Amino acid sequence: MQMVKLGIIGVGAMGTVHAQSVIDGNIPRCQLTAVCDPKAERLSRFSAAEHFLSVDEFLRSSETDAVLIATPHYAHTTIGVQALESGRHVLVEKPISVHKSDAERLIAAHRNSNQVFAAMFNQRTDPFFQRLRRLVRSGELGLIRRVNWTITNWFRTEAYYQSSDWRATWAGEGGGVLLNQCPHNLDLYQWIFGMPAAVRAFCHFGRYHDVEVEDDVTAYLEYPDGMTAVIIASTGEAPGSNRLEVAGERGKVVIENDQFLFTRNEIPMGEFSKTDPGRFSAPATWDVRIPIEGHGPQHNGILANFVAAILDGATLIAPAREGICSLELANSFLLSSLENRSVQLPIDSTLFEQHLKRLIESSGRQKPKVVREAFDDMANSFR
Numbered sequence: 001m002q003m004v005k006l007g008i009i010g011v012g013a014m015g016t017v018h019a020q021s022v023i024d025g026n027i028p029r030c031q032l033t034a035v036c037d038p039k040a041e042r043l044s045r046f047s048a049a050e051h052f053l054s055v056d057e058f059l060r061s062s063e064t065d066a067v068l069i070a071t072p073h074y075a076h077t078t079i080g081v082q083a084l085e086s087g088r089h090v091l092v093e094k095p096i097s098v099h100k101s102d103a104e105r106l107i108a109a110h111r112n113s114n115q116v117f118a119a120m121f122n123q124r125t126d127p128f129f130q131r132l133r134r135l136v137r138s139g140e141l142g143l144i145r146r147v148n149w150t151i152t153n154w155f156r157t158e159a160y161y162q163s164s165d166w167r168a169t170w171a172g173e174g175g176g177v178l179l180n181q182c183p184h185n186l187d188l189y190q191w192i193f194g195m196p197a198a199v200r201a202f203c204h205f206g207r208y209h210d211v212e213v214e215d216d217v218t219a220y221l222e223y224p225d226g227m228t229a230v231i232i233a234s235t236g237e238a239p240g241s242n243r244l245e246v247a248g249e250r251g252k253v254v255i256e257n258d259q260f261l262f263t264r265n266e267i268p269m270g271e272f273s274k275t276d277p278g279r280f281s282a283p284a285t286w287d288v289r290i291p292i293e294g295h296g297p298q299h300n301g302i303l304a305n306f307v308a309a310i311l312d313g314a315t316l317i318a319p320a321r322e323g324i325c326s327l328e329l330a331n332s333f334l335l336s337s338l339e340n341r342s343v344q345l346p347i348d349s350t351l352f353e354q355h356l357k358r359l360i361e362s363s364g365r366q367k368p369k370v371v372r373e374a375f376d377d378m379a380n381s382f383r
């Protein structure tokens with residue numbers, strides 16, 4: 001195979017951006033051969049590709065080697081399973097599913113090791129996070145003691161939430177900031193620091209917006225080696241922050257405002273504390289300059305890597321099976337809030353699924369009439 005024939009299922013805001021990237025030639029050795037969406041008017045802009053209104057028909061007769069799924073989240077599982085069963089290579093948008101049980105079903109459908117199965121965690125291509133991961137994993141920062149990640153720059157207006165019927169409902173989206181905006185952060189977090197042993201979280205449902213799902217979260221995480229972390233996320237604060245602070249035995253890293261600040265302890269802090277005779281002394285530090293340019297190839301980087309994995313056997317940047325970890329974190333934060341207790345990880349996926357079913361059944365919220373399609377705004381914002 002010289003060229004991957006790609007079909008995109010779901011050509012709303014994000015799917016359109018991916019489709020246009022392929023058409024514009026930004027993804028080497030990839031051709032857009034089919035698009036699928038029940039909204040016929042969304043297909044018409046892709047005149048060179050075959051058009052399908054139903055997934056069944058797409059999978060039965062499209063000329064495609066690979067599928068990119070960019071539908072609302074719940075359908076990532078159902079369509080993902082079907083697409084994998086059809087034998088095609090699959091790239092699924094984030095989050096890979098809505099809850100851990102669905103993610104388990106989706107991952108179980110990937111039985112054929114020749115099929116490439118990836119997830120659109122585009123922020124893994126960002127050199128800021130790649131560099132931090134190397135520092136943490138190489139031991140350069142020493143034992144990690146504490147992580148604080150404040151991600152309150154996901155500000156969204158009421159108009160955003162009212163702009164489409166599936167957003168910010170238990171039935172349509174399965175969650176709020178944890179499922180829509182934060183999958184990237186939660187994926188990066190677990191990719192760099194690994195999974196915690198226990199979580200206590202406080203999710204506020206509709207704190208800032210007229211929505212039934214969480215739009216404000218504070219979570220406290222504990223690790224077997226004593227590391228702790230606090231993750232704060234909100235779509236209601238402005239101006240928000242995006243500040244990631246990591247305290248290790250050998251120094252501190254802060255990523256904020258496009259800067260990567262690494263302050264290194266001359267003597268590891270624990271050793272200094274035990275050996276230095278001073279009562280108010282602290283380890284001497286060096287400022288380490290780590291030059292980083294830009295934020296990497298993002299979505300196009302993941303898509304190009306997917307194609308390279310199919311054609312050349314390249315290692316995936318974001319294997320889809322790893323998407324279960326960010327879901328486990330998101331689900332555990334909600335579970336902890338709903339049951340008002342600390343929860344141990346791994347969580348009981350069936351227990352969380354039951355909670356979600358109850359939330360869907362008891363949802364009394366009528367979505368306000370969609371006043372304006374967000375589609376064009378969002379598609380434009382990614383260009």
Ligand SMILES: NC(=O)c1ccc[n+]([C@@H]2O[C@H](COP(=O)([O-])OP(=O)(O)OC[C@H]3O[C@@H](n4cnc5c(N)ncnc54)[C@H](O)[C@@H]3O)[C@@H](O)[C@H]2O)c1
Binds near residue numbers: 009010013014
């Ligand atoms: N990676 C990123 O940076 C990023 C950014 C935005 C959105 N996303 C993800 O992309 C997905 C879609 O988000 P969006 O903002 O494009 O939503 P959207 O509502 O604009 O688009 C979804 C599209 O899917 C179509 N669709 C729904 N059910 C379908 C089905 N069964 N078969 C085929 N098409 C179907 C809809 O008609 C719509 O056109 C979400 O899961 C979201 O999390 C990822």
